[in-house]
Amino acid sequence: MEGIADMGGTPGWGPVQPPRRDEPVFEEPWQSRAFALATLSGRIAYGGVNLDAFRHALERLDRAAYLNDGYYGRWLNGAELMLTDSAILAPGAIDARARNLRGERVAEPPIPEPAVPDYAATAEGSLRPVATAPAFAVGERVRARATPVPGHTRLPGYVRGHTGIVEIVQPAFVLPDTNAHFQGEHPQHVYSVRFASRELWGADAEPFALTVELFESYLETTS
Amino acid sequence: MTTTDGGAGGTLPAALRTEALEQLLTERGLIDPKVLDGVITTYETNVGPLNGAKVVARAWTDPEYRRRLLDDGTAAIEELGFSGPQGEHIVVVENTATTHNVVVCTLCSCYPWPVLGLPPSWYKDPAYRARVVKEPRTVLSEMGLELDDDVRITVHDSTSEVRWFVLPERPAGTEHLSEEQLVPLVTRDAMVGVAKVVAP
Numbered sequence: 187m188e189g190i191a192d193m194g195g196t197p198g199w200g201p202v203q204p205p206r207r208d209e210p211v212f213e214e215p216w217q218s219r220a221f222a223l224a225t226l227s228g229r230i231a232y233g234g235v236n237l238d239a240f241r242h243a244l245e246r247l248d249r250a251a252y253l254n255d256g257y258y259g260r261w262l263n264g265a266e267l268m269l270t271d272s273a274i275l276a277p278g279a280i281d282a283r284a285r286n287l288r289g290e291r292v293a294e295p296p297i298p299e300p301a302v303p304d305y306a307a308t309a310e311g312s313l314r315p316v317a318t319a320p321a322f323a324v325g326e327r328v329r330a331r332a333t334p335v336p337g338h339t340r341l342p343g344y345v346r347g348h349t350g351i352v353e354i355v356q357p358a359f360v361l362p363d364t365n366a367h368f369q370g371e372h373p374q375h376v377y378s379v380r381f382a383s384r385e386l387w388g389a390d391a392e393p394f395a396l397t398v399e400l401f402e403s404y405l406e407t408t409s
Numbered sequence: 410m411t412t413t414d415g416g417a418g419g420t421l422p423a424a425l426r427t428e429a430l431e432q433l434l435t436e437r438g439l440i441d442p443k444v445l446d447g448v449i450t451t452y453e454t455n456v457g458p459l460n461g462a463k464v465v466a467r468a469w470t471d472p473e474y475r476r477r478l479l480d481d482g483t484a485a486i487e488e489l490g491f492s493g494p495q496g497e498h499i500v501v502v503e504n505t506a507t508t509h510n511v512v513v514c515t516l517c518s519c520y521p522w523p524v525l526g527l528p529p530s531w532y533k534d535p536a537y538r539a540r541v542v543k544e545p546r547t548v549l550s551e552m553g554l555e556l557d558d559d560v561r562i563t564v565h566d567s568t569s570e571v572r573w574f575v576l577p578e579r580p581a582g583t584e585h586l587s588e589e590q591l592v593p594l595v596t597r598d599a600m601v602g603v604a605k606v607v608a609p
Contacts, residue, residue, distance in 0.1 A: 191516055191517065192516060193516070193535055194515030194516075194538070194543075195515075195543045196539045199534075199540065201536060201551055202537045202540065202541075202551050202552060203536070203537070204551070204553060205529065205552060205553075205598045206530070206531075209529050211526065212449075212453070213530075216423055216424035218452075218453065219449070221449070223431055226434075226440050226445070227430075230434070241517055244517060245517075248418065251417055256533070257528075257530075263418040266417040275433060278416070279433060281421055283432060283433055284419075284422075284425040284428070284429040287428060287432070288425060312497060340516060340568045342515055342516055344543075359570050376569045376570075376571060378500075378565075391543070391544075392544050392545065392547065394545050394562040394563065395561070395562070395563045395564070396563065396566060397563060397564070397566070399566075399567070399571045400568070
């Protein structure tokens with residue numbers, strides 16, 4: 187989907203952060219709690235591990251919820267969104283409790299009737315063997331589909347409509363576009379597709395190559 | 410569940426909101442704080458870039474292992490005991506004097522946890538995610554890595570569950586060092602491709 191999470195090539199972010207030696211895994215204690223809570227909240231909200239649904243929750247956050255408290259703030263807000271999606275928590279429950287924790291006296295919303303999706307992964311992880319042969323071969327020219335996808339997808343905006351070469355035929359994986367919406371795993375082959383920088387960014391681009399993993403249904407032949 | 414945000418987030422401090430969430434889930438018996446502690450300990454102490462450094466040092470000193478690593482990264486990494494979440498299918502690419510690979514995830518911050526642990530700040534930063542796929546030479550220069558003009562750069566955007574791991578170039582002047590002595594030289598940044606390993 188269009189949105190803040192699809193960052194590749196977007197302007198206005200300023201300089202990158204220089205790497206720091208001995209950076210702690212978590213800068214502040216709450217970040218480690220938020221990390222672990224988000225990991226477990228997915229299972230509570232969805233009845234099982236669904237990484238695609240988690241990533242979709244992150245990309246549905248508004249700009250402030252996505253950015254303001256950094257990566258683990260994003261995970262915290264993604265956890266809240268998953269838990270309210272499934273009515274494990276009422277909207278506003280976290281804020282009300284947080285206010286009470288700091289000494290305010292506010293009414294907390296009642297616990298709603300949970301509506302957890304009827305979901306179970308068919309196996310652990312995301313790799314799934316498929317009986318069909320890969321549709322594209324190494325060296326083949328392919329074009330990334332240009333049509334925008336309203337829901338979850340792992341087809342980044344900056345490669346849409348552009349042509350590249352299949353570099354590696356990867357194994358088949360669960361299709362995020364359907365799995366994120368609990369519409370089945372529909373595994374497909376994945377292709378590492380190599381794009382030239384000038385194909386993506388125009389004649390003035392720095393010379394370099396870029397590979398992106400694209401699911402079979404994201405691709406079309408160019409002939 | 411295709412609607413946009415239903416109001417997640419807020420203006421209260423993240424630390425306070427995190428404490429509130431933990432309390433709400435704990436008092437209903439949905440989580441056990443001890444389980445949270447266990448998850449945190451795993452990623453603070455057991456899973457980190459030292460794992461990847463061991464893989465690199467082995468590859469630098471054992472040509473057969475290097476071949477296996479480049480041929481089937483997942484299996485070769487598992488030989489050293491490293492596997493788990495975010496490491497189902499790892500592809501290893503080699504940096505040399507003339508080719509340079511650098512890894513990003515523009516859509517979130519996918520990263521090969523079993524070999525590198527959780528990602529550092531710069532990897533998760535919007536500026537890195539947005540810019541390294543468009544102007545990698547400039548970005549690497551800002552990060553302190555100047556590459557000669559004739560070095561070919563390939564950026565790998567981790568958009569699926571495939572994870573990328575960079576085998577850095579072994580620096581000149583380390584020929585006399587053992588595998589164990591090489592391990593501490595290998596940095597996380599070199600295994601993502603934003604730095605080179607330097608001789609001591």
